[in-house]
Amino acid sequence: MTGFYGEHSKVWVSVDCIIFGFDEGKLRILIGKRNMDPGRGEWSLYGGFVRSDESVDNAANRVLYELTGLRNIYMRQVGAFGKVDRDPGERVVSVAYYALINVKDYDDSLRRTYGLEWVNIDEIPPLYSDHNEMVQKARRLMRQKIATEPVGFRLLPSLFTLTQLQHLYEAVNGAELDKRNFRKRVKEMDFIEKTELIDKTGSKRGASLYRFNKRIYNEDPNFKL
């Protein structure tokens, strides 16, 4: 709040999105090859500039909607990245966000339109600028969040089997879990409701489908996985 500030010290602010998806037992993120300079051809997160008439959060929502066609995506801020030369061309401060989407809700033709790929979180190539840092921090925050709040369901279909849920948590934590202990804990959480439906795609016998009941969760918000 001191000193002289003129137009020259204004900067661009952008948002960059780490979009998590869970498919075939793997946690993945969406990245693409940059089609603009600087950094053309490098792997990169998808982003966009913040407009003067929208909040930074809204910019992230807009960019996510552009990219996925989905509304009401679960999204949290990762943080601001503000090294002076993080963008080789101009001074740009970027605010990173991570988002959780259900891969099945996502129209794959959009993915191809934007030239994006789902890449296994453990096999992320070197990315443009400081995007690897963003991914690392997003992953850390997401792991923390998913362990203490019921947001993992955002990565699954609204009906899911306990095996799917367990595999999700295994992928996020990078460690195997004991099936019996895992199911014991799920059973204690009444907001993870068993339905009458059976999923036969994963096994001959078939597995019960469960769903997350938000109303019950709100009455007794106690989550730990």
Added chain:
Amino acid sequence: MTGFYGEHSKVWVSVDCIIFGFDEGKLRILIGKRNMDPGRGEWSLYGGFVRSDESVDNAANRVLYELTGLRNIYMRQVGAFGKVDRDPGERVVSVAYYALINVKDYDDSLRRTYGLEWVNIDEIPPLYSDHNEMVQKARRLMRQKIATEPVGFRLLPSLFTLTQLQHLYEAVNGAELDKRNFRKRVKEMDFIEKTELIDKTGSKRGASLYRFNKRIYNEDPNFKL
């Protein structure tokens, strides 16, 4: 990365600092009355604009140094705050940081020079713009951090008694702790070293002074309080 962006969509980026201190058994932060429009006279965090030749982190460091005269302050980013009208005058995106300082290292005349006050974290008045939100988020992050990493020592003198340390954790968590259980856990952490020194200011009998040994911590970084 799409659409047209001209100079008009550049914005100012500022930093705002939540400076935590621990004194007389209370967790406090430094706030002051704004001496500029808009918001003149309102309680506010201390901040400053990011210059074109410094990173956002460096801007926070600079502002903290201006304010405290201290180098190497422990500081972590809280996040970016980017509502369109968060600043009544101009479009300003602000990145909040929290810092931990030892009140005893801080020159109180600087506090008076800047017209700042130490305010109990549980008695924060309404602050300018979105500063209360920043404080809430900073507090949450700080609580999380201090429980899992040995940074609480930054709020204490380099030599401290176990009672002081316990009171710090009680203030941060807002809950009383059992003295024997607390000391048991401290004893298991070899990097919290007992010295031969005795502090007689807090009691007639005197209490042993302890110190944090970073080297020992690095060999076996296992912290939990």
Added chain:
DNA sequence: TCAAAAGTGTTAGATTTACACCCATGA
């Protein structure tokens, strides 16, 4: 009939919590 995933309980060990008294000292 058999391969493959679903589903189910118990026990030992580790961790956490609750709890009360003596000590040393200066006023």
Added chain:
DNA sequence: TCATGGGTGTAAATCTAACACTTTTGA
């Protein structure tokens, strides 16, 4: 001598982690 904060151990309760077999069904 007494008021004040410093310092210490044990036992119950809870939580966590390890572990293996039966069921169902489509191929």
